[in-house]
Amino acid sequence: MKNYSLSLAQIPCSILFLLYFLTTISSSFSSNFSSSTQLCGHHQALSLLQFKQSFSIQRSPFRFARNYQYDQHPKTESWKEGTDCCLWDGVTCDLKTGQVTELDLSFSMLHGTLHSNNSLFSLHHLQKLVLSYNDFNFSNISSQFGQFSNLMHLNLTHSNFSGQVPSEISHLSKLVSLDISNKHLNLETVSFAKIVQNLTKLTVLYLDYIDMSLVAPNSLTNLSSSLTLLSLVRCGLQGEFPRNIFLLPNLDSLILADNEGLTGSFPSSNVSNVLWQLELSDTRISVYLENDFISELKSLEYIWLRNCDIRRTNVALLGNLTQLKMLDLSHNNLSGEIPSSFENLSNLESLYLFSNLFNGTIPSFLFSLPSLGYLDLHDNHFIGHISEFQHNSLEYLDLSNNQFHGPVPGSIFNQEYLKVLILASNNKLTGEISYSICKLKYLEILDLSNNSLSGSIPQCLSNFSNTLSILHLGMNNLQGTISLAFSEGNSLEYLKLNDNELEGEIPSSIINCTMLEILHLGNNKIKDTFPHFLERLSKLQVLVLKSNNLHGFVKDPTNNSFSKLHIFDISSNNLSGPLPTGFFNSLEAMMASDQKTSYMTSSNYYGFANIYAYSLEMTWKGLEFEFVKIQGILRVLDLSSNSFTGEIPNLIGKLKGLQQLNLSHNYLTGYIQSSLGTLTNLESLDLSSNLLTGRIPIQLVDLTFLQVLDLSHNQLEGPIPKGKQFNTFDHRSFEGNSGLCGFPMPEECSNGEAPPLPPSNFIAGDDSTLLEDGFGWKAVAIGYGCGFMFGVIMGYVVFKTRRPAWFLKMVEDQWSLNASRTKKNASRNCARRK
Missing domain, CATH: 1.20.5 (Single alpha-helices involved in coiled-coils or other helix-helix interfaces)
Incomplete structure (x- = not known):
C-alpha cells in the first residue's frame, strides 16, 4: 500500500517531464521548419537589403515631414539578413506566391539619391509603392518607375525629387492612384497628355506644387471619368479651367488652391452630388452664391473659398449644408452680420471668416457649437463683448483686429486643449490678465497685445507651458516688475513686453530661453544696466531695449556673441562711455549683405508657431512704423539719444549689410569716418546732434541707396560733397554746422570745390583703428x-x-577754462535735442 501511494505521487512529475520534452521537441521542429520555409524569396530579400544600404537615416526632421514628426520612424532598421522579409516593417507579400507586392516606406527618414540602377526596380511584382516624406536629395524620378507594370498605387509625395516628370509614368496603365507632389518637379505638356491618355483607371491624382505653367488647363478635359479626387495645388496653371471636370459624376474632392492665374466658373447645376471637398482658394474661379443649387450639395463637408471670386453673395445659403465641418470664406470683402442660418452647422469644426468686412456682434450660437475647434475672425469690424464659450473644444482662437471691449471671458481659460490664443489689437479689452490663463498648458501662441489690459504680468507665464513659442503682451497698460522666472528647456522664441509701464530690472532668467530670436522690452520704465548676459542667447536676431532707463557702459561681448543680431536698438536711454567697438566687431549678421527677401517666422518645425508673422515697431528713416512682417534682410543699428562719447569706430565700415545707422543725439567727437562710404546698402544715416568735426567724407557720395541723411547740429566744416544722392538732400540735412558751405546751404565756398580727402585707411577685414588726423x-x-x-x-x-603754487594755479585756471567750454558745448547740444 505504501509503494502504491509513492507511485501515485510520482505520476504528476512524470507527466510534467513528458510535457516539457514534447514542447521542446515541437518548438525546435517548428523553428527549423519555419527557417527553411520563409515566405520571402532570397532574391527579394537581397534586393531590399541593397536598397536599404543605398540610403542613410536622417534623424533630423525633413522639412516636408515636420508636421508629422510623430509618424516618422526608420522602418528599414528592422530589416535584418536571415529573417523573413515579408515580416519586415513596411513590406507586404502575397501569401500564396511570397512575392513582395507592397512597399510602404513613408516617413522612414531615408536620405540619399535614388539612382536608376537601384535594386528597388527589380521588385517587378509591386502593386503598391509609397516613398512619401523622405529626402531623396533632389533625385530625378527615374524612367525605371515605368517598368512596374503591375503597379496600382504610386506615392512619391514630398520626397525631394526634382527635374522633369518622366513620360514613362504613363506606362503604368493599371494605376488607380498617383501622387507625385513635389515642389521641384516640372511637368511638360507632352508628358501630361500621355498620362491623361493612358492612365484611364485613375481615380486619385495628386500633382501638388509641380510646375505645370506650360500645361494648358483644357488638357485636363480628357481625364478619366472614374476620377474621384483631383488635387492641383500651386501648379502655376494659367487660363480657364474646363467646366466638364466640375461635372465628373464620381468626383468627390476637387482641390485647385493657389493657382492665381486659373479662371472659370463653378457651375450652378449638375455638379456631382457626392462632392464633399471643394477647395478653390486663391484662384480666379467665380462662385455664384445666388440660388438654391449650393444647398443641394448635401455631401459637402469641407469648403475652402479663401480669396476667391465670390459673386452675388448670399452666404446664408451655406447654412443649409448641415454636414459642413470646415468653412473658409476669408479674404473676400464679405460684409454684413454672420447669418443666423449658420446655427444649423452643428458639425462645424473650423470656421475661418477673417479679413472681411463682417460687422455687428458675434451671434451667441457660435459660442455654443459643440465641435468647434478652430475659430478665426480677425480683421473684421465686430463689436461688443466676447461671449462665454459653452464647450471646451477650442484649439485655435484668433479674434484680433476687431473692436471688442470688456474683459477676456473666463471660459477661454477652460479650453484645456487651446494652442493658439490671439486677441491682439482690439484696443478696448480691459481688466487684468487672469492667473487662470496658466491652465492652458498646451498653449503655443499667446498674443494679447495692443489692448488696454492692466495689472501685473502673471508670474506663472514664464513656466506654465513647455510648448509656448510666442508671448506678446506689448502695448497695454501693464505695471509692476517683470517677475518672470523662465525655466530651462522652454520653447520661447518671441518675447515682446514693449510699450507698457514695467519697472525694475531685466530678469536674468531670460538666458534660459535658448531658442529666443526676438526680444522687445522697449518703451517701459526699466531701470538697469545693459543686460550683457543676453550674449549667451546664440539665436537672438532682434534686440530692442529703447526708451527705458538703462545706464552705464556697454561692454565688449565675448567672442561669437550676438553674431545673428540684425536689429539692435538701445536708443533713448542713459547709456554712456565710448561706443562698444568690440560689440560692432561681433555683429556678423550685419556684415552680410544678403539681398534675398524673406520674412521672419518661427523656426519651430512643429505646431502653429511657424504661421505667426513676426512684427516689430521701430523708427525707420525718421518715422515710426510697425513692420507687420519683419524682413530677414533688415539690418538696423540704433544707439541714438544716449550719452556715448569718443569717436565713431573705423571698423563700423565692416557692417556692410546695414540699412539704417542712427548715432544721433550723443556726445561723439572726431571725424566722420570715411569707412562709412563702404556701407553701400545704407538707406538712412543719422549722425546729427553730436560734436563731430572736420569735413564730410567724399566717400559718402557712393551711398547710392541713401534716402535719409542727417548730419545737422555738429561742428562740421568745408564744402558739402556733390553728386548722386547728395544732390537730393536739402539744407535740413546739414543745418547747425556753421562751417559748412556749398549746395544746399546758402553759404558759398570761397575756393569752389572741396580738395580731395586722403583715402580711407579702412581695410575690409582689418580690425585695427588707425589714426586719421594726419599724424604718423x-x-x-x-x-x-x-x-x-x-x-x-x-x-x-x-x-x-x-x-x-604758481604752477598749480595755472593748471586750475586751465581746468576751469576747459570745464566751462565743455558745459557750453553740452548745453548747446542739449538745446538741440529739445
Whole structure:
C-alpha cells in the first residue's frame, strides 16, 4: 500500500517531464521548419537589403515631414539578413506566391539619391509603392518607375525629387492612384497628355506644387471619368479651367488652391452630388452664391473659398449644408452680420471668416457649437463683448483686429486643449490678465497685445507651458516688475513686453530661453544696466531695449556673441562711455549683405508657431512704423539719444549689410569716418546732434541707396560733397554746422570745390583703428618723447624750488577754462535735442 501511494505521487512529475520534452521537441521542429520555409524569396530579400544600404537615416526632421514628426520612424532598421522579409516593417507579400507586392516606406527618414540602377526596380511584382516624406536629395524620378507594370498605387509625395516628370509614368496603365507632389518637379505638356491618355483607371491624382505653367488647363478635359479626387495645388496653371471636370459624376474632392492665374466658373447645376471637398482658394474661379443649387450639395463637408471670386453673395445659403465641418470664406470683402442660418452647422469644426468686412456682434450660437475647434475672425469690424464659450473644444482662437471691449471671458481659460490664443489689437479689452490663463498648458501662441489690459504680468507665464513659442503682451497698460522666472528647456522664441509701464530690472532668467530670436522690452520704465548676459542667447536676431532707463557702459561681448543680431536698438536711454567697438566687431549678421527677401517666422518645425508673422515697431528713416512682417534682410543699428562719447569706430565700415545707422543725439567727437562710404546698402544715416568735426567724407557720395541723411547740429566744416544722392538732400540735412558751405546751404565756398580727402585707411577685414588726423607713428613718438622730457624737467624745477603754487594755479585756471567750454558745448547740444 505504501509503494502504491509513492507511485501515485510520482505520476504528476512524470507527466510534467513528458510535457516539457514534447514542447521542446515541437518548438525546435517548428523553428527549423519555419527557417527553411520563409515566405520571402532570397532574391527579394537581397534586393531590399541593397536598397536599404543605398540610403542613410536622417534623424533630423525633413522639412516636408515636420508636421508629422510623430509618424516618422526608420522602418528599414528592422530589416535584418536571415529573417523573413515579408515580416519586415513596411513590406507586404502575397501569401500564396511570397512575392513582395507592397512597399510602404513613408516617413522612414531615408536620405540619399535614388539612382536608376537601384535594386528597388527589380521588385517587378509591386502593386503598391509609397516613398512619401523622405529626402531623396533632389533625385530625378527615374524612367525605371515605368517598368512596374503591375503597379496600382504610386506615392512619391514630398520626397525631394526634382527635374522633369518622366513620360514613362504613363506606362503604368493599371494605376488607380498617383501622387507625385513635389515642389521641384516640372511637368511638360507632352508628358501630361500621355498620362491623361493612358492612365484611364485613375481615380486619385495628386500633382501638388509641380510646375505645370506650360500645361494648358483644357488638357485636363480628357481625364478619366472614374476620377474621384483631383488635387492641383500651386501648379502655376494659367487660363480657364474646363467646366466638364466640375461635372465628373464620381468626383468627390476637387482641390485647385493657389493657382492665381486659373479662371472659370463653378457651375450652378449638375455638379456631382457626392462632392464633399471643394477647395478653390486663391484662384480666379467665380462662385455664384445666388440660388438654391449650393444647398443641394448635401455631401459637402469641407469648403475652402479663401480669396476667391465670390459673386452675388448670399452666404446664408451655406447654412443649409448641415454636414459642413470646415468653412473658409476669408479674404473676400464679405460684409454684413454672420447669418443666423449658420446655427444649423452643428458639425462645424473650423470656421475661418477673417479679413472681411463682417460687422455687428458675434451671434451667441457660435459660442455654443459643440465641435468647434478652430475659430478665426480677425480683421473684421465686430463689436461688443466676447461671449462665454459653452464647450471646451477650442484649439485655435484668433479674434484680433476687431473692436471688442470688456474683459477676456473666463471660459477661454477652460479650453484645456487651446494652442493658439490671439486677441491682439482690439484696443478696448480691459481688466487684468487672469492667473487662470496658466491652465492652458498646451498653449503655443499667446498674443494679447495692443489692448488696454492692466495689472501685473502673471508670474506663472514664464513656466506654465513647455510648448509656448510666442508671448506678446506689448502695448497695454501693464505695471509692476517683470517677475518672470523662465525655466530651462522652454520653447520661447518671441518675447515682446514693449510699450507698457514695467519697472525694475531685466530678469536674468531670460538666458534660459535658448531658442529666443526676438526680444522687445522697449518703451517701459526699466531701470538697469545693459543686460550683457543676453550674449549667451546664440539665436537672438532682434534686440530692442529703447526708451527705458538703462545706464552705464556697454561692454565688449565675448567672442561669437550676438553674431545673428540684425536689429539692435538701445536708443533713448542713459547709456554712456565710448561706443562698444568690440560689440560692432561681433555683429556678423550685419556684415552680410544678403539681398534675398524673406520674412521672419518661427523656426519651430512643429505646431502653429511657424504661421505667426513676426512684427516689430521701430523708427525707420525718421518715422515710426510697425513692420507687420519683419524682413530677414533688415539690418538696423540704433544707439541714438544716449550719452556715448569718443569717436565713431573705423571698423563700423565692416557692417556692410546695414540699412539704417542712427548715432544721433550723443556726445561723439572726431571725424566722420570715411569707412562709412563702404556701407553701400545704407538707406538712412543719422549722425546729427553730436560734436563731430572736420569735413564730410567724399566717400559718402557712393551711398547710392541713401534716402535719409542727417548730419545737422555738429561742428562740421568745408564744402558739402556733390553728386548722386547728395544732390537730393536739402539744407535740413546739414543745418547747425556753421562751417559748412556749398549746395544746399546758402553759404558759398570761397575756393569752389572741396580738395580731395586722403583715402580711407579702412581695410575690409582689418580690425585695427588707425589714426586719421594726419599724424604718423613717428610724429607721435617724437611728440611723446619731447613731452615726457619736458614734464620731467619742469617737475623737478618746480618741486625743487618748493614754489608749486604758481604752477598749480595755472593748471586750475586751465581746468576751469576747459570745464566751462565743455558745459557750453553740452548745453548747446542739449538745446538741440529739445
